[in-house]
Amino acid sequence: MLTVTDPIITPPAAAVQWEVLPRLDESDISDVSLLVERVAENDGIRPLSEHVMLHLRYGGDAGVRHILARLNGALIGYAHLDATDEISGPSAELAVTPSARRTGVGRQLVAHLLREAPDGRLRIWAHGDHGGAGPLASVMGMRRSRTLWQMRRPLAAALPDPVWPDGVTLRSFLPGIDDDEFLALNRRAFVDLPDQAGLTPDDLQARMCEPWFDPEGFLIAVEGNAGNQRIVGFHWTKVHGADAHRHGHVERSGEHGHEHGEHSEHSAHDHHAHGHGHEPMGEVYVVGVAPDRHGLGLGRALTLAGLQHLRSLGLPDAMLYVDASNTTAIRLYTDLGFSRWDVDVEFST
Incomplete structure (x- = not known):
């Protein structure tokens, strides 16, 4: 497996820079890909689905928003929001670099997603049912709505x-x-x-x-x-x-x-x-x-x-x-x- 070091130290919340973008440039895509590899190496599972990764590589729909959290220029958190499903509602996936967890970055990512989601409706997928996903969702007022078995x-x-x-x-x-x-x-x-x-x-x-x-x-x-x-x-x-x-x-x-x-x-x-x-x-x-x-x-x-x-x-x-x-x-x-x-x-x- 690709080894990707995680040099990020625990960030003070005020030092994190946030961006909400309709599309990513090549540098952003590279940063997100490295973040995904870092999380996958730590957790044993990729935090983003095939659908999201394909959209990153080939371009996605007009209703997509990308939320990026950086510390001293390094990407420590990312969320992908797809608001194109008018029936089931907007769907999101997110990733936080391991060393920046339990610092409020995940909660802020979800807060940004809730602000960007039309009508306040939001679905977030947690791949592998990561131990921190349930408590974070509960704190943010979300409930478990669907489970997929592998x-x-x-x-x-x-x-x-x-x-x-x-x-x-x-x-x-x-x-x-x-x-x-x-x-x-x-x-x-x-x-x-x-x-x-x-x-x-x-x-x-x-x-x-x-x-x-x-x-x-x-x-x-x-x-x-x-x-x-x-x-x-x-x-x-x-x-x-x-x-x-x-x-x-x-x-x-x-x-x-x-x-x-x-x-x-x-x-x-x-x-x-x-x-x-x-x-x-x-x-x-x-x-x-x-x-x-x-x-x-x-x-x-x-x-x-x-x-x-x-x-x-x-x-x-x-x-x-x-x-x-x-x-x-x-x-x-x-x-x-x-x-x-x-x-x-x-x-x-």
Whole structure:
């Protein structure tokens, strides 16, 4: 893992300089990236989700605000506020360098977020349910509103073969050809999960530009004859640590939707993009099934096919994210050999 020293001493609150910006320049982005690595090394998990990190690298929406806390020019705190979700309300994530914790920097970050959030509504994700997140949220008048489980299973364990509904076949995603149909199905499959349903062409393109993207691991279920096929489901797999492992997976809200209506992101907000301090690992990144094909076992078959693909890459383990309230999905994943490993928590006003 990258070693990033934390030279910051405990700051007096009055010495901290604050900025609220609509966009970051290259120097700011570099500072935020170093802060994220410093926190990940200390906590064993990245404090910002894949969705946020992609927006930092490729540019985000007009409704985003960046809050930066500096001490003597060094970045000691950062918060990302996305106010584009008019249904669920603004969503935020934050990070404080380890040596500046318990000094009021985190509380001031949340106070800035509350001031910037339209109508005072705010959701904040804590990745890994960090010990300080709950008390800070409580002090700031926020409540625990959602929990995502991270579940894992060893890929060396036995995997049953997928059983496909009649007329359904499997192939790999075709970039530039399947994009529009995939996005349309994704919207239908996740109608109750705006974070995932709102995936745009730009969002898809940003993910396809990431070093981990591999179309061979983006499995597409189709029905119909050649030349007249319809996509009825998909399983997008991901490999964490792809560069190190030379394979072609967040932290979604979340990160953070198979036929039972759940996706593995983050990441909810694509939770999915956390650094967990482990060797390369496969992820059930997102599974979606056409609403009119629920109840046929297609979600289970797609999940198994993706796990078999990840095992074929020589990966030792697989992970996924699932909403703790989705007992149907948890039963399925438990039946497939997954068990709870960690949690992400959303706090709301």
